[in-house]
Amino acid sequence: MKDIKKYIDTHQKRFLDELIELLKIPSISADKAYKDDVFNTADAVAERLKEAGCAKVEICETPGYPIVYGEIIKDKNLPTVLVYGHYDVQPPDPLDLWESAPFEPVIKKTEGHPDGAIFARGACDDKGQMYMHVKALEYMTQNDDLPCNVKFMIEGEEEVGSENLGWFVSRNQAKLANDVILISDTGMIAKDVPSITTGLRGLSYVEVEVTGPNRDLHSGLYGGAVANPINVLTKMIASLHDENNHITIPGFYDQVDELTAAEREKMAEAPFSLENYQKALDIDAVYGEAGYTTNERNSIRPTLDVNGIWGGYTGEGAKTVIASKAYAKISMRLVPHQDWKEITQLFKTHFESIAPKGVRVKVKPHHGGEPYVTPIDNIGYQAAEAAYEKTFGKTPIPQRSGGSIPIVALFERELNSKTILMGFGLDSDAIHSPNEHFGVWNFLKGIETIPHFYHEFTKLKSAEN
Ligand code: BES
Ligand code: MN
Numbered sequence: 001m002k003d004i005k006k007y008i009d010t011h012q013k014r015f016l017d018e019l020i021e022l023l024k025i026p027s028i029s030a031d032k033a034y035k036d037d038v039f040n041t042a043d044a045v046a047e048r049l050k051e052a053g054c055a056k057v058e059i060c061e062t063p064g065y066p067i068v069y070g071e072i073i074k075d076k077n078l079p080t081v082l083v084y085g086h087y088d089v090q091p092p093d094p095l096d097l098w099e100s101a102p103f104e105p106v107i108k109k110t111e112g113h114p115d116g117a118i119f120a121r122g123a124c125d126d127k128g129q130m131y132m133h134v135k136a137l138e139y140m141t142q143n144d145d146l147p148c149n150v151k152f153m154i155e156g157e158e159e160v161g162s163e164n165l166g167w168f169v170s171r172n173q174a175k176l177a178n179d180v181i182l183i184s185d186t187g188m189i190a191k192d193v194p195s196i197t198t199g200l201r202g203l204s205y206v207e208v209e210v211t212g213p214n215r216d217l218h219s220g221l222y223g224g225a226v227a228n229p230i231n232v233l234t235k236m237i238a239s240l241h242d243e244n245n246h247i248t249i250p251g252f253y254d255q256v257d258e259l260t261a262a263e264r265e266k267m268a269e270a271p272f273s274l275e276n277y278q279k280a281l282d283i284d285a286v287y288g289e290a291g292y293t294t295n296e297r298n299s300i301r302p303t304l305d306v307n308g309i310w311g312g313y314t315g316e317g318a319k320t321v322i323a324s325k326a327y328a329k330i331s332m333r334l335v336p337h338q339d340w341k342e343i344t345q346l347f348k349t350h351f352e353s354i355a356p357k358g359v360r361v362k363v364k365p366h367h368g369g370e371p372y373v374t375p376i377d378n379i380g381y382q383a384a385e386a387a388y389e390k391t392f393g394k395t396p397i398p399q400r401s402g403g404s405i406p407i408v409a410l411f412e413r414e415l416n417s418k419t420i421l422m423g424f425g426l427d428s429d430a431i432h433s434p435n436e437h438f439g440v441w442n443f444l445k446g447i448e449t450i451p452h453f454y455h456e457f458t459k460l461k462s463a464e465n
């Protein structure tokens with residue numbers, strides 16, 4: 001392993017150039033117009049896996065976008081690491097807020113990334129982080145330093161709910177058999193504060209539609225005399241939180257796993273500056289559920305947020321109109337042991353019940369997903385911890401994240417193994433947002449840390465047997 005730094009130094013320019021090529025393909029899974037690009041990205045990932053030394057690479061068709069599978073089986077008696085990642089990306093809009101085009105990657109220095117960061121949609125989430133694993137594998141195969149078996153499973157539908165991944169996993173349990181699952185699709189606290197993600201929130205995503213009169217109306221002739229769907233919708237949405245910012249849906253908190261005082265104290269030990277947090281977002285105060293800190297609000301507590309709201313006239317100038325319909329998209333982030341299907345049903349029942357006379361309400365469930373929390377007393381976590389200690393010179397902090405990777409809970413159930421979330425992104429990397437970027441330093445540090453995980457895990461696993 002002594003040569004890894006040298007290998008990275010020698011090849012880093014090529015690593016970055018290759019990642020840039022991958023980032024140029026607009027693999028937007030949410031938008032059918034990019035279908036060919038999503039398929040082409042799968043082909044490109046498969047090629048890269050082959051080049052990195054994967055003996056067997058397959059592009060597995062699904063009813064949706066393909067899953068790229070690759071493996072190196074050295075010896076059936078050695079442990080197997082399964083790497084998961086995704087090659088699809090979020091839509092880049094609003095385009096006018098990008099300083100450079102989302103699919104024309106550029107490397108620019110920033111305050112947080114003095115070594116430069118790659119700006120492009122998918123740079124951090126997840127092409128850049130996924131590609132760290134491909135390059136770590138290249139290092140291990142080129143230097144005869146792969147200590148165990150490895151399997152790759154890179155999907156193209158993560159950003160739209162991984163609908164076909166469950167289908168694939170349940171049909172390929174033997175093929176995907178492994179001793180630990182390794183994912184880099186989360187973040188870390190700071191460059192000098194390494195952390196390992198030990199929890200992900202679940203998700204329930206719904207769309208609501210409020211219909212009033214059967215056509216758009218003149219707001220002078222009818223205003224004040226009929227229910228205005230936009231007025232009604234915003235009032236209904238506002239009522240979903242009380243004055244303490246608790247969610248008002250009956251039963252919403254019934255299954256919530258409350259942390260003990262000791263667990264909360266432990267959490268509070270992670271370094272955090274409220275001042276920097278506010279400064280980074282240009283806000284003069286934080287906002288959220290009474291009785292919880294910012295880090296608790298965004299990780300161990302369930303939340304409800306409007307993600308989009310529309311209706312009526314939004315073009316230039318003014319148009320006096322009462323729209324017939326109003327819409328909103330709403331996400332609820334869930335914690336253990338909330339069941340997303342049950343929460344979706346609770347939302348639907350409640351939302352329909354608070355609709356006033358004079359409007360009709362429809363609730364359309366989209367996707368959802370289960371939360372995930374992993375203990376730290378397993379060899380997967382210990383191997384990751386040892387790997388970070390080697391490359392950062394510090395013990396990483398376990399941290400629950402607010403984001404969701406719904407498929408992780410399913411992995412544990414279907415494949416019966418623990419998932420280790422080694423993320424190298426920063427909160428400021430603007431994933432899902434204009435000007436997404438990934439630090440060059442983070443990218444290279446990830447490549448350096450991953451092979452250590454393989455070695456540590458193989459050691460600990462062999463000692464177990
Ligand atoms: N990689 C993210 C999730 C993430 C990011 C978790 C940072 C923790 C830290 C993933 O690609 C994602 O965006 N997931 C979606 C859910 C999915 C069902 C669309 C999310 O969290 O909104
Ligand atoms: Mn992701």
Ligand code: MN
Nearest residue numbers: 090125159432
């Ligand atoms: Mn994402």
